[in-house]
Amino acid sequence: MTFAALQSLADRAALFTALRQDALVTATEELGDHRWDADMTAGTITFTANADPSRQIVTHAHLIATIAPGPRSLLWAWAHPQGAADGLASRLRAHGLEQGIAELFDPELPFPADASGDESWIAASAHTVGGAATEITGRAPYYSAPIGGGTRAVFLLDAPLPDLTVAAAVIALPRILSGLALPDARTAVWDLARLAGWNLTWADENYTGATVVDASGSARFRFDEQARIVGFDGSLGAKA
Incomplete structure (x- = not known):
């Protein structure tokens, strides 16, 4: 189990989230072998075909949270040095304050005591965070980005994908x-x-x-x- 209060939110949005993630995977697979690059100043994540760098998918990326094994904690973007206090993640904080969900308005969440905190646990937690963010904001897809040292950053993307019909x-x-x-x-x-x-x-x-x-x-x-x-x-x- 990851963060229980966030998991219940992610479960509600599970079908919508899965369909939007599937659309992102389909779009990036059409690039073939590719890489991703984040530009925190521009606020973008770009997926680029390795065989033809002119083939790209450029997305506007909203940092939601980082999940780090060192401090064994999740840090919400509105409290993160590279985040924005009034960014999209602040909508999760507002929802938490309105609904009394401390996990959404506490700036930093320690891992549950029984959490392994290993790579697979952090990856699963990133998907939980992405799903919870989708449920609250209605925005999708998300991207779980490994950023070094076992840490993952979760972004909601404004991606050039067709509307879900x-x-x-x-x-x-x-x-x-x-x-x-x-x-x-x-x-x-x-x-x-x-x-x-x-x-x-x-x-x-x-x-x-x-x-x-x-x-x-x-x-x-x-x-x-x-x-x-x-x-x-x-x-x-x-x-x-």
Whole structure:
């Protein structure tokens, strides 16, 4: 387990986050073998094809947090020397103050006492932070960047990616769902629709299913009594 209070937020946004991360991976894979470079002064992360440096994806990068093994702590960007007090990360602080979530408004979080704090734990925590930031800000994708000494920085990116449509989700979700554990899939579907700006209709008062719709098509989810997804299908084409 990483930071428990942040994990619950990340779990809500898990489907939306996974789809936006998938879109980023698809875009960077089209570059082939590539590198990434951060320019903290310009506030950018650029992905560049090694075979052809003219092929790039330039993103506006918002530092959210750093997670370091030395002090065994997470430092929010609004309290970081290279962060901005009024940057995007300040929205997490405001949410924490409003909701009484100390993990979001304390400037530095120590690792949980039972945390290994090793490379894999820090990488998992970075994904938790990215998911929580997506849930609160509605912005995605994020990027977990290794910056030396085992430390990772988490950025939310304004990337030149297509908007997330139902049609795109219908294509990607069967593959994504096969490898994604959702503690509460019903809530994750509801939050996917909220964050993507789709219309959602529940099948009945017991929430045994949900249909999401936008101009590109519709998708139907079916849930069992434990809120797990047990069926998914979609229909493409403009909807009235």
